[in-house]
Amino acid sequence: MCDLSETELLDRIFPLLPPGRATLLGPGDDAAVVAAPDGRFVVTTDVLVEDRHFRRRWSSGYDVGVRAAVQNLADVAAMGAVPTALVVSLVVPGTAELSWVTGLARGLAEACAPVGATVVGGDLSGGDSLVVAVTAHGDLEGRDPVTRSGARAGDVVAHAGVLGVSAAGLALLDAGAAAPGAGAPGAGGPTASFVAGYLRPGSPLAAGPAAASAGATAMLDVSDGLLRDAGRLARASGVVLDLRAAALGPDLAALAPAARALGAGADGGGDAWTGMERAWVLSGGEDHGLLATFPPDAPLPAGFRPIGTVRAPDGSPHDDVRVTVDGAAPSTGPGWDHFGG
Ligand SMILES: [Mg+2]
Structure with a gap:
């Protein structure tokens, strides 16, 4: 060249x-x-x-x-x-x-x-x-910019896009469990979507302006992992975000084929809320979905689904964590440190 x-x-x-x-x-x-x-x-x-x-x-x-x-x-x-x-x-x-x-x-x-x-x-x-x-x-098309600092107690936490897909794809490539060609455009197979999601992440770009129009109080893109980015939004807003594990269940289930390809699936129907899938969903980065908070009465724009609620700090130790799952500090599990949660 x-x-x-x-x-x-x-x-x-x-x-x-x-x-x-x-x-x-x-x-x-x-x-x-x-x-x-x-x-x-x-x-x-x-x-x-x-x-x-x-x-x-x-x-x-x-x-x-x-x-x-x-x-x-x-x-x-x-x-x-x-x-x-x-x-x-x-x-x-x-x-x-x-x-x-x-x-x-x-x-x-x-x-x-x-x-x-x-x-x-x-x-x-x-x-x-x-x-x-x-x-x-x-x-901005006349709208106010949506910052990280506007979330209020009582708001709904919502996410648009995928969670953990890019991290799963990276793990597959890293372990040699998938070749980069598995993620080539048009490729099929059980690992294709994960490798493609790592190599060429998508982002629900239209959901950003839609969220602004719908009255989103705070927003950021999830580039460094759900917990870490949710923590940034929570700190900037002076609130705590409580995520619902059940709302993230479909995200975990969608990652099962990647975990299986790595020989670490959900224990033959056991509790999927442990192990790799959880680490990918909570701590995997680079999916570039949008995490936003909305007033409780605001209809969520297309693409967003509720995954938790915003509460005010109440003086409990969880206040420091800034992000809880079902009211508890998310525990570190397998794969946690690896993904830098
Ligand atoms: Mg960002």
Whole structure:
């Protein structure tokens, strides 16, 4: 790839980036111009570093493009905004294939397409390892931003998206229980959805603005695990979130095939609320679902399901924990430390 000039490389990339809904002037000039009809814009950034956030032997350029886009788009959606434009800075070692880079561009563009966003510009540099830095912008469309700090006692805790799927996929790859090809687009088999969910997470992006419109009092995307991110929201709001184990039952059940593939299923019909599935649901990250709180009388928007309630701190030791499951501090179980809960 080193034999291509930056201009030649950009000539291969630009055609892969369709114009977005808010693009007034796309790539090709010194800077892009993006509409901000609201008069404000939401902005966030995230960086992916090879061998820290992804491995090239597991993730194709396309996979990393989807992942880099989704983690930024989810942050925009979590504010209640509609993503509009991404700028992407790329550090590429000479060992990278051109197809890896064009795959990355395709992945970025495809992850943006459903919400009408696109990549409007960026920068390219050589370097020792692959680095993908994405900055995303979004439009609030006249709504107030939904922060982490607005949850009130009595609110309903709700989640949109999947829980634990990405962690299960990572565990399968890590253990050699699934090959990266198991998660290739269109692949079948019992582990396909988990590996795909790790390589190319989805995020219910439309649910963010819908939550804002429905009166969500607080919201964030679950990037570092349900307990950890719920704890962030609880601390920012000065409340305690009490999750209901029964509400997370379907999430546990959905992960059973992954646990079975690792030889650690739910003990032949035993209590699934122990073991790997629980660790994945409570502590697995990178699913990029949306966790939000709603006033008790607000109808939940499509995609959200109730998983708990907000209560005021009452002076009990649980106040420090900030997140309880059925009123108790979530106990650490198998796999817990591994996933950094
Ligand atoms: Mg986030």
